[in-house]
Amino acid sequence: MSRAERHHATPLGASRARRGPQAKDGKAAFGVYVHWPFCLSKCPYCDFNSHVRHAPVDESRFVRAFAREIETTAARAPGREVRSIFLGGGTPSLMQPQTVGAVLDAIGKHWQVAREVEVTLEANPTSVEATRFHGYRIAGVNRVSLGVQALDDASLKALGRLHTAREALEAVAIARTAFERYSFDLIYARPEQTPQMWASELKQAISEAAEHLSLYQLTIEEGTPFFGLHAAGKLRPPDEATARALYDVTQEICAHEGLPAYEISNHARAGAECRHNLVYWRGEEYAGIGPGAHGRLDIDGVRHATATEKRPEAWLMRVESSGHGVVTDDCLNSEERADEFLLMGLRLAEGIDPRRYAWLAGRELDPHRIAMLREEGAIAVDADGRLRVTKSGFPVLDAVVADLAA
Numbered sequence: 001m002s003r004a005e006r007h008h009a010t011p012l013g014a015s016r017a018r019r020g021p022q023a024k025d026g027k028a029a030f031g032v033y034v035h036w037p038f039c040l041s042k043c044p045y046c047d048f049n050s051h052v053r054h055a056p057v058d059e060s061r062f063v064r065a066f067a068r069e070i071e072t073t074a075a076r077a078p079g080r081e082v083r084s085i086f087l088g089g090g091t092p093s094l095m096q097p098q099t100v101g102a103v104l105d106a107i108g109k110h111w112q113v114a115r116e117v118e119v120t121l122e123a124n125p126t127s128v129e130a131t132r133f134h135g136y137r138i139a140g141v142n143r144v145s146l147g148v149q150a151l152d153d154a155s156l157k158a159l160g161r162l163h164t165a166r167e168a169l170e171a172v173a174i175a176r177t178a179f180e181r182y183s184f185d186l187i188y189a190r191p192e193q194t195p196q197m198w199a200s201e202l203k204q205a206i207s208e209a210a211e212h213l214s215l216y217q218l219t220i221e222e223g224t225p226f227f228g229l230h231a232a233g234k235l236r237p238p239d240e241a242t243a244r245a246l247y248d249v250t251q252e253i254c255a256h257e258g259l260p261a262y263e264i265s266n267h268a269r270a271g272a273e274c275r276h277n278l279v280y281w282r283g284e285e286y287a288g289i290g291p292g293a294h295g296r297l298d299i300d301g302v303r304h305a306t307a308t309e310k311r312p313e314a315w316l317m318r319v320e321s322s323g324h325g326v327v328t329d330d331c332l333n334s335e336e337r338a339d340e341f342l343l344m345g346l347r348l349a350e351g352i353d354p355r356r357y358a359w360l361a362g363r364e365l366d367p368h369r370i371a372m373l374r375e376e377g378a379i380a381v382d383a384d385g386r387l388r389v390t391k392s393g394f395p396v397l398d399a400v401v402a403d404l405a406a
Contacts, residue, residue, distance in 0.1 A: 035290035049292030093123035097135030125171030211272035351388025
């Protein structure tokens with residue numbers, strides 16, 4: 001979700017349906033995710049909803065559609081105060097700054113926006129896109145997330161990236177002058193990568209990172225070119241032992257340099273966490289706008305899981321005819337809501353409050369399973385009762401969640 005997956009006057013603002021981790025002033029968080037689905041090329045590892053168009057994209061038409069869907073969504077979920085906005089993709093930095101400004105204006109027109117709102121835009125670190133950074137800042141963006149992915153040219157070429165390592169570092173330098181806050185992504189556990197190679201690259205990255213890094217192990221996703229190459233034996237990621245060593249190196253170096261993991265793949269200095277992604281992981285509300293966007297909205301005390309049409313042109317036609325592109329709108333029952341809270345919340349170093357799980361599920365977590373996982377060293381229970389996954393438990397997080405949810 002860190003990429004794509006990537007207004008409180010109503011009674012819902014104070015309802016128990018939205019109880020949980022909140023902002024320092026006591027208000028529940030609410031985020032808006034906007035998906036720009038276009039890329040210059042499709043990376044061979046990527047399974048996000050991204051599309052390549054060789055003809056120019058009609059940005060003005062998409063802006064009108066974004067504004068219409070924002071209006072319709074705000075009518076369903078009125079009175080919220082927007083604490084975070086995330087422009088993801090795809091490649092949002094292909095948009096003109098005035099397009100970004102128009103989308104932000106539409107959000108501000110239909111919801112109240114907090115004065116301290118975090119507005120993040122994902123960007124590719126090409127020289128062309130970096131020239132737009134100051135324009136994005138003027139438009140209202142105050143945080144940028146750069147898809148650097150690697151700091152050597154051979155790896156970037158293998159990953160299908162269109163920028164060089166030098167361009168990436170130049171883009172980071174421009175971001176440093178344009179934005180108060182910036183972050184960048186790296187992919188590790190690449191073919192033939194050793195822990196020593198990754199340690200050197202990671203230390204270089206930290207020297208360039210002001211406050212935040214997103215560090216993802218390469219995963220082979222079905223339906224991608226890498227999946228076919230892997231199946232044919234032409235792509236060999238590190239074996240399990242090496243992947244674990246790479247993970248351990250990541251944790252040790254980042255912690256030593258003052259960027260500990262606050263989520264399984266995200267590292268930040270204290271207070272520099274991505275507020276928008278915390279909305280996801282803490283089980284708060286967010287609106288999903290644009291082709292293929294997902295949302296979680298509380299309507300009449302019920303949590304709705306929404307998803308929009310993935311195909312950009314089909315989404316456009318739906319919005320222009322119906323006011324929205326929503327194709328899925330499921331009401332989550334208590335068990336589904338609790339399981340989602342558990343799955344997302346245990347990704348965080350801060351863990352979860354078991355009392356919130358019990359309130360959502362209508363039952364407490366099994367104390368015998370908790371005791372067993374504590375004995376195995378996979379989880380810990382803090383003095384205030386919070387349950388969190390330990391350093392040794394994070395590499396087997398899926399198994400820990402499955403055990404607790406059973």
